[in-house]
Amino acid sequence: MEILKSIENFTLEMIFPSQCVCCGKKGPALCNDCTKSIKLLNVQKCPCCEKSITDSGKLCSDCKQTDYPIKRLLVATSYKDPEIPKLVHLFKYRFISELQLGIGEILLKALAKHEMEIPNLIIPIPLHSFRLRWRGFNQSELLANYIGKNLIPGIELEVNNEIIKRTRYSTPQMKVKKYSERQKNILGAFQANPELENKIQGKKILLVDDICTTGSTLIECAKALQALNPRSISAIVIARQS
Ligand SMILES: [Zn+2]
Ligand SMILES: [Zn+2]
Numbered sequence: 001m002e003i004l005k006s007i008e009n010f011t012l013e014m015i016f017p018s019q020c021v022c023c024g025k026k027g028p029a030l031c032n033d034c035t036k037s038i039k040l041l042n043v044q045k046c047p048c049c050e051k052s053i054t055d056s057g058k059l060c061s062d063c064k065q066t067d068y069p070i071k072r073l074l075v076a077t078s079y080k081d082p083e084i085p086k087l088v089h090l091f092k093y094r095f096i097s098e099l100q101l102g103i104g105e106i107l108l109k110a111l112a113k114h115e116m117e118i119p120n121l122i123i124p125i126p127l128h129s130f131r132l133r134w135r136g137f138n139q140s141e142l143l144a145n146y147i148g149k150n151l152i153p154g155i156e157l158e159v160n161n162e163i164i165k166r167t168r169y170s171t172p173q174m175k176v177k178k179y180s181e182r183q184k185n186i187l188g189a190f191q192a193n194p195e196l197e198n199k200i201q202g203k204k205i206l207l208v209d210d211i212c213t214t215g216s217t218l219i220e221c222a223k224a225l226q227a228l229n230p231r232s233i234s235a236i237v238i239a240r241q242s
Contacts, residue, residue, distance in 0.1 A: 105146075127166060
């Protein structure tokens with residue numbers, strides 16, 4: 001019996017090498033049931049003041065007058081849902097890259113729910129090359145690719161990870177506690193390649209990141225992109241930690 005059991009386990013491991021990180025069921029890293037059970041945020045706020053409730057994360061009328069570079073930020077889920085910080089941690093720090101499927105699916109559902117306009121180009125927030133080498137993958141890029149392949153059935157949207165580079169190595173934002181320090185930490189950390197201006201000029205851009213806190217990373221990235229004259233810059237994140 002013992003032997004049979006271990007053969008069964010061995011075979012299951014061969015077919016389904018992983019198990020769901022939430023319920024433990026053999027199969028994908030985040031099973032269908034657990035993906036479905038994660039609640040999408042209904043209420044979206046102005047990404048700039050974080051006070052006014054706006055239609056699907058657009059800027060409120062006051063903040064529209066400022067030079068805030070992102071016109072719309074969609075926050076897919078709540079960071080207060082205990083599964084979310086856990087999923088993101090496993091994805092980023094335990095290197096469970098297969099979680100891109102489940103998390104990517106959640107982002108797709110949020111984009112559909114809030115009727116986000118179809119972008120011409122999707123850009124993941126880049127990692128510095130040191131960090132990329134350490135982690136082996138850029139988690140935002142995996143999510144951007146998933147969105148690019150699956151947002152419109154049968155059509156693959158372009159994802160570009162060449163236009164924006166992280167030129168300065170900065171302490172991970174999660175480790176910087178003070179709001180003002182976070183802004184300083186990331187200031188001028190990105191640069192857009194002017195040779196690729198034709199890819200950006202007049203285009204609707206969607207930035208993809210995992211977790212947004214103060215928004216400084218997205219803002220700095222968007223500012224770098226603005227130099228290449230896009231039509232608009234929107235963004236999506238899994239959750240916002242405030
Ligand atoms: Zn599950
Ligand atoms: Zn506002």
